[in-house]
Amino acid sequence: xxxxxxxxxxxxxxxxxxxxxxxxxxxxxxxxxxxxxxxxxxxxxxxxxxxxxxxxxxxxxxxxxxxxxxxxxxxxxxxxxxxxxxxxxxxxxxxxxxxxxxxxxxxxxxxxxxxxxxxxxxxxxxxxxxxxxxxxxxxxxxxxxxxxxxxxxxxxxxxxxxx
Amino acid sequence: xxxxxxxxxxxxxxxxxxxxxxxxxxxxxxxxxxxxxxxxxxxxxxxxxxxxxxxxxxxxxxxxxxxxxxxxxxxxxxxxxxxxxxxxxxxxxxxxxxxxxxxxxxxxxxxxxxxxxxxxxxxxxxxxxxxxxxxxxxxxxxxxxxxxxxxxxxxxxxxxxxxxxxxxxxxxxxxxxxxxxxxxxxxxxxxxxxxxxxxxxxxxxxxxxxxxxxxxxxxxxxxxxxxxxxxxxxxxxxxxxxxxxxxxxxxxxxxxxxxxxxxxxxxxxxxxxxxxxxxxxxxxxxxxxxxxxxxxxxxxxxxxxxxxxxxxxxxxxxxxxxxxxxxxxxxxxxxxxxxxxxxxxxxxxxxxxxxxxxxxxxxxxxxxxxxxxxxxxxxxxxxxxxxxxxxxxxxxxxxxxxxxxxxxxxxxxxxxxxxxxxxxxxxxxxxxxxxxxxxxxxxxxxxxxxxxxxxxxxxxxxxxxxxxxxxxxxxxxxxxxxxxx
Numbered sequence: 001x002x003x004x005x006x007x008x009x010x011x012x013x014x015x016x017x018x019x020x021x022x023x024x025x026x027x028x029x030x031x032x033x034x035x036x037x038x039x040x041x042x043x044x045x046x047x048x049x050x051x052x053x054x055x056x057x058x059x060x061x062x063x064x065x066x067x068x069x070x071x072x073x074x075x076x077x078x079x080x081x082x083x084x085x086x087x088x089x090x091x092x093x094x095x096x097x098x099x100x101x102x103x104x105x106x107x108x109x110x111x112x113x114x115x116x117x118x119x120x121x122x123x124x125x126x127x128x129x130x131x132x133x134x135x136x137x138x139x140x141x142x143x144x145x146x147x148x149x150x151x152x153x154x155x156x157x158x159x160x161x162x163x
Numbered sequence: 164x165x166x167x168x169x170x171x172x173x174x175x176x177x178x179x180x181x182x183x184x185x186x187x188x189x190x191x192x193x194x195x196x197x198x199x200x201x202x203x204x205x206x207x208x209x210x211x212x213x214x215x216x217x218x219x220x221x222x223x224x225x226x227x228x229x230x231x232x233x234x235x236x237x238x239x240x241x242x243x244x245x246x247x248x249x250x251x252x253x254x255x256x257x258x259x260x261x262x263x264x265x266x267x268x269x270x271x272x273x274x275x276x277x278x279x280x281x282x283x284x285x286x287x288x289x290x291x292x293x294x295x296x297x298x299x300x301x302x303x304x305x306x307x308x309x310x311x312x313x314x315x316x317x318x319x320x321x322x323x324x325x326x327x328x329x330x331x332x333x334x335x336x337x338x339x340x341x342x343x344x345x346x347x348x349x350x351x352x353x354x355x356x357x358x359x360x361x362x363x364x365x366x367x368x369x370x371x372x373x374x375x376x377x378x379x380x381x382x383x384x385x386x387x388x389x390x391x392x393x394x395x396x397x398x399x400x401x402x403x404x405x406x407x408x409x410x411x412x413x414x415x416x417x418x419x420x421x422x423x424x425x426x427x428x429x430x431x432x433x434x435x436x437x438x439x440x441x442x443x444x445x446x447x448x449x450x451x452x453x454x455x456x457x458x459x460x461x462x463x464x465x466x467x468x469x470x471x472x473x474x475x476x477x478x479x480x481x482x483x484x485x486x487x488x489x490x491x492x493x494x495x496x497x498x499x500x501x502x503x504x505x506x507x508x509x510x511x512x513x514x515x516x517x518x519x520x521x522x523x524x525x526x527x528x529x530x531x532x533x534x535x536x537x538x539x540x541x542x543x544x545x546x547x548x549x550x551x552x553x554x555x556x557x558x559x560x561x562x563x564x565x566x567x568x569x570x571x572x573x574x575x576x577x578x579x580x581x582x583x584x585x586x587x588x589x590x591x592x593x594x595x596x597x598x599x600x601x602x603x604x605x606x607x608x609x610x611x612x613x614x615x616x617x618x619x620x621x622x623x624x625x626x627x628x629x630x631x632x633x634x635x636x637x638x639x640x641x642x643x644x645x646x647x648x
């Protein structure tokens with residue numbers, strides 16, 4: 001999908017795109033693993049796009065994840081970058097510990113005594129190989145090249161997941 | 164993709180980047196590869212192998228094996244020996260999939276005996292060995308029992324009827340490493356791993372039925388010693404690790420090390436995935452104890468899967484596993500850090516050897532080996548792609564140059580993303596079936612990612628390890644049935 005997005009950001013080759021979010025998988029970073037960039041017009045959108053890109057490594061049809069269970073996930077860290085890192089870790093944990101595929105409805109970014117907090121409203125359902133088109137499992141989110149930066153009037157995360 | 168200009172040829176298969184290549188390098192970096200493999204190595208290898216050379220306490224060289232490729236922290240194929248008294252331990256030098264490893268099983272069956280049952284065998288194995296995202300195993304236990312399991316390793320299998328004494332004798336470290344302390348493991352790690360004992364996982368993990376074709380035995384004496392005695396003998400190979408348990412142990416300690424590295428230990432590394440702590444520190448010792456639990460869990464995982472393989476063969480052939488000649492050849496890890504004694508500049512010293520996507524390869528006579536392996540050298544199992552085949556090799560007396568370490572597979576050359584875009588999993592399965600390789604998979608897109616063209620030529624990797632004197636090729640195996648997670 002070529003071209004420029006609503007906010008002027010470059011998003012050539014996006015694997016998913018709306019006016020406020022996109023993500024794309026990168027084949028030129030850590031080729032044995034799954035690397036992606038996720039962009040949002042706001043921090044909230046960037047977080048939601050990052051979670052979709054992460055879950056999309058594991059399941060092809062994100063739309064096939066039904067709304068059966070809800071989880072509130074709260075993380076905090078010194079920086080927004082590390083807060084996102086912890087949130088993605090938490091989703092990988094819930095995939096194994098509770099067998100859940102989750103997406104985000106919302107993410108509220110806050111401040112607690114100088115630390116960045118994310119309170120994420122997640123929804124999803126137990127993994128069901130008969131309906132979910134499984135891709136590759138994510139073992140962990142690596143910190144290799146992990147980055148969150150302001151870009152083109154929005155926010156972009158770069159993530160390498162160990163698969 | 165080109166090696167840096169400053170790389171120096173040491174021999175036909177050894178290449179060196181000097182300490183002047185990058186600020187902070189404490190030792191040179193050495194890459195084991197033929198010219199052809201070196202030319203095709205991705206830039207990440209050179210960047211990462213020289214980053215590893217900056218680790219506090221590293222001795223002799225930062226190494227990369229011939230199947231090396233871009234990883235995170237260490238390259239895949241990365242090896243570093245560290246002085247345990249002055250150096251560090253780094254989860255990035257081991258990987259998230261702690262004790263991801265290989266097991267090789269021989270049978271007393273020929274391909275002609277197996278071929279009529281091949282589909283049924285693969286189908287039944289696919290049912291009995293859960294694979295893919297979110298799969299859970301058949302062993303149910305409570306959290307305390309699981310904590311006991313990760314401390315006792317494969318002995319747990321022996322006590323619970325999932326192993327025979329001979330299996331343990333043919334497993335690296337007899338399937339249990341000492342120093343595993345479950346009190347250093349988080350509740351989250353236990354929660355993640357609890358239901359996963361006996362599961363294959365996904366990605367490049369596989370369970371494969373293979374054949375020893377005539378002409379593919381390179382060292383007949385050692386092949387016989389390992390139980391391969393007739394043409395077209397069937398073997399089973401599996402590749403998997405410590406599942407979510409090991410992944411969570413590594414994740415937990417990555418966070419702890421990221422917090423402590425600069426603030427407490429004043430260590431700065433060129434990249435955060437090389438987060439580390441002094442080995443002799445509270446954090447370092449705790450991680451080592453937790454990592455050892457994950458090493459043990461993985462030995463258990465592969466042992467339980469072997470138990471299932473015995474059951475399935477026995478069911479299909481209506482004969483006992485003993486009657487079918489089923490026996491373990493060896494089981495070996497390729498993502499670990501282990502305390503070993505090595506010759507460092509003429510002095511035998513204890514060092515902590517980090518191996519990430521690299522296999523220990525002790526040579527004949529090594530005091531760390533038992534039984535026939537003291538004579539043959541330690542078996543090394545090199546997993547290839549599902550199309551091209553795999554190898555059994557042995558360690559050599561001349562392996563000290565790499566801390567007795569060799570490659571672990573063929574090594575990726577195409578990204579997962581590109582392979583998935585270029586190949587269709589269902590088509591790959593059909594094409595391979597036409598070539599006599601029957602495949603069951605939990606994920607067709609995952610299958611496309613593992614297509615043979617995504618990997619280096621395993622023969623080139625084996626050639627590089629043999630020419631450099633670190634491993635001796637014994638047998639090449641050809642796949643005929645494959646289960647992919």
